[in-house]
Amino acid sequence: MTTIRRFCCNDLLRFTSVNLDHLTETFNMSFYMTYLARWPDYFHVAEGPGNRIMGYIMGKVEGQGESWHGHVTAVTVSPEYRRQQLAKKLMNLLEDISDKIDKAYFVDLFVRASNTPAINMYEKLGYVIYRRVLRYYSGEEDGLDMRKALSRDVEKKSMIPLKRPVTPDELEYD
């Protein structure tokens, strides 16, 4: 039961119960607002009955040439609405926008190597681990760069896993 619409500033004042969950990071204001100012189509919120915030996704599109891609910066679902495939719905939306509107080659995301539940979910959604990024999270924990090719990448070249891990300064984009 989901009305998915663009995220707006007032939602920042309404997502408290989603963000108090410890796996969900609350960024600073300029971070959210930069995403809203630049990629409003990549920032969507799901609302349930009673206008409750169920979850949201934020992302962007960037890159040059064949690395022009959509990126999932954060996706989160309130505990009350988990196990209902809402994250899948939000991810599909972002993939759709990357694919159809922006004609990107792939979508990628970073996840903590220890976050097994999330990794499993992304794998179910068709993402593969493209490479490991050493000490990506605050110089401590490794991150996994996961990717899913879109229709423009016919041969799915973008998701052939790299053989070796990379360091954060080797990353093309933040």
Next chain:
Amino acid sequence: MASKFGLAGGIPERRVRPIWDAIDSRQFKNALKHSTALLAKYPTSPYALALKAVILERMGKSDDALSVSLNAKDLLYKNDSNLMDDLTLSTLQIVFQRLDHLDLATNCYDHACGKFPNNLELMMGLFNCHVREYSFVKQQQTAIKMYKLVGEERFLLWAVCSIQLQVLCGNGGEKLLFLAEGLLKKHVASHSLHEPEALIVYISILEQQAKYGDALEMLSKLGSLLMIEVDKLRMQGRLLARQGDFAAASKIYEKILQLSSDDWECFLHYLSCLLEDESSWCNGATDDPIHPKKIVDCKLLHLTDEEFDSRILDASNFVQKLQADTSNNFLRCPYLGNLEIERQKLLYGKNNDDELIESLMQYFSRFGHLACFTSDVEKFLLVLSPDKKTKFLEKLRGNSRSLSTEPIKALGQSITLLKIQELIGNMYKLPVVELESSAVQMLEMYLKNLPLSKDLDLQESMHGEELLSMACNVLVQLFCRTRNFGYFMEAIMVLEFGLTIRRYVWQYKILLVHLYSHLGALSLAYEWYKALDGKNILMETVSHHILPQMLVSPLWMDLNNLLIDYLKFMDEHFRESADLTFLAYRHRNYSKVIEFVQFKERLQHSNQYLMARVESPILQLKQNADNIEEEESVLESLKSGIHFLELSKEIGSKSLTFNEDWQSRPWWTPTPEKNYLLGPFEGISYCPKENLVEEREANVRRVVERKSLLPRMIYLSIQSASASLKENLKVNGSMSDKNISSELKHLLGQYAKMLGFSLSDAIEVAMGVSKGQKSLEIFGADMIDWLNFAVFFNAWNLNSHEVVQPNVDGSGPCTWDIVNSLLKKCILERIGSMESHICCPQSDLPSLVQLVTEPLAWHNLVMQCCVRSSLPSGKKKKKSGSTDQSPLSHRVRDSIQSICGLVEEVAKWLKHHINRSEDENLDIILSSVRRNGQDEGPGQIFQILETSNASINETQLGDRISQALKSWSPVSVARKIITGQRTVLDKFLGICESKIKSLQALQHQMAQV
């Protein structure tokens, strides 16, 4: 900074690069060295000077930075041959902005644009300056110039946004929208539109003027710009409905539902259009976007009975079709749609409650196991009468024998049943025994189902976590009913137990914050609050859980951190918000431009922000009140409290926003003003929080109005007291006696008015109470304000020429005695009323803390001034005559003695509590929750908790949960509580001791006079 390189003002890049590199790596001294070398070669280059200003500003030398940048600005203006390059200007802009001189940056760009009228880059810089200053009119003018120059769509839209901002956030009349429309129309006729956001803005301009037909026409013409089909349809549906074409609108919504059948909001729109319900389509200016109403009344005026029946039939058929078309088990909308149809029928008098209940039962059988079931159906329960609600609950209970065979689902259904019971809100009617067994049932269900979460990651929420929150709610209800403290302690234990099993459950943490606050273990409450990690924007929405308690606590350091972090966050947003708005302009996301400006305004009007702005200086004043010189420098930094006076005047008419997340507050304290645990039991077990904003708003205004007078009144009191013993106050060019006296009198009058009295009546009341002729109760909840009033009144009286003097025989009023006596009465009453046991929520402690740290502290300041003025010192010539033994000196001496004795009394009381042995306290806590052979009262829950780790089946529970269970220790929770309470008392004792020291020093000084 790489983009800034180039040939700037004739300086080659290689000479500038080292400077920027040094700045970027924060080697400012090094940067300054390079800059000096550069200036030696280019002494009149505005760019070279601007760079120097950047460095100076970063080094914290604001004054130097300003003078160097002004220098650069002058050169820029003077030197005609100089290039007006954007690099120099933007560098200067950075400095001016950081120095809070946005106007100067604007002037520079304005000048440059005048000199080179056709330079687009400079004009964009100027536009940006106006964005930073929120000068919407000037933004518009600049954008129009750019549009005229190059004819680009984006500049037209910049102008249109600037117009819209004048209407929405400035004082531009709605007629301006017509102008914007005209501009767009003309452009579209010759160039069409190319950006989706341009179309969105165009339509919003038309919609704001209620030109729905034109908007629809534009949408059909240019709608292909909107890439997300559903977005386009939503817009179309809304416009049609607003236009009153409900038939067409409902068709559109039908279409959306066919594309995405789970869109609940769309379903509601569909139905309201079908039933021609206008109420959902009028412009809801009064709607609060942050706290949307749970239920919107509908007005179905137009339809005949037959029409209603046939439309409802259509809706039912459509819903059936949606249900049939999907194989997705997660889609709830088509099923909840049934409930909405039944609700509408009920409202229209077409069915009875039973049919709605039947639909609810069907919905339960399909989705009853989901955690969101209760919130899904809340709206529908609201239309049922209390009896019918109970009937529904009974039916659910009857159904509970046929729970799912799948354990997780069965657990979900059982939880739903309990949640519905909680939501219906008739728990307060249940007998105590039943409530007790309900709490026990919840805890047992939680424990029994722990194995279901065996394989879950620590970070994932476990099955049945809500049960412990609910058990806590029931236990607090029991405490409320019986006043048996054991239940309260059990409520704490249940949550602490839950956090031992999984430490990430924020719902438990919030409940504990409130329970510990109530218990007087505020430091512990603060620990749990910090564990919520409510940073950034969450500070605006969750601080209300702790801030009000902290404001009246002795935990000054923690309070200071809270206030500083919060104000820093808000102020930083206000500083950077305009730049982000410009980013939206640049990326052509025009609708976000409007949104950002409105959002900034919303935060600027936040009631909490206003409170924090007032409370933060008051905290500083409290912290420094034992030392008159330090207090004076605080007051100086506050410009003697002048600005706050303005605030006090304006607050009545200021619009306030309430951004707090009320939903997460526990039932017993739905707002900071309300705490059902304090008063007698009122028969409440669930409190909807929607209707509380008005009361809260009135309270905020009252508090801000009073508190913002304080800094000024303290300042004037100090002045007045100093003047009373000095011959001439105008030493430092400060105010004359007369002005002090009349201003303070005026403020006293205002203060009295806020308390509901005229000045003379208020004086009479204070005197009456001080003499025991009137009861203290007359002060009511305003006790602290009354005492402040008495303190400031005494200070005013010291220097006024309308002196209130005691009679010769001493029988009449002496203002010193009024203060001494009132403080004594109030403080001793507080001490006396607080029971000497740890198990008693120390509800009087905050007011005791306030008495000592506010009125008593301000009075101490007055006394310090008197003593200082009467002391012989190098600076202050000893006054000739008989001041030494003047009546005033006597009064001051007596007052110091009396107040010192009073604070010593408080300290004694505190020490008595602090020094009690931990074991004794532990005994008290544990015996409150142990049954000791009794059949009733608290203890069942605790017993279950205490024995929960007696027999752990590790294979069933898994390693993590088993380990967590093993580590559970109720005794350490009890110890933590004792330490928490003690920390608060310790801090308070520290404050008292500092006051005693200060007062003793005064006594000593007076002895020398």
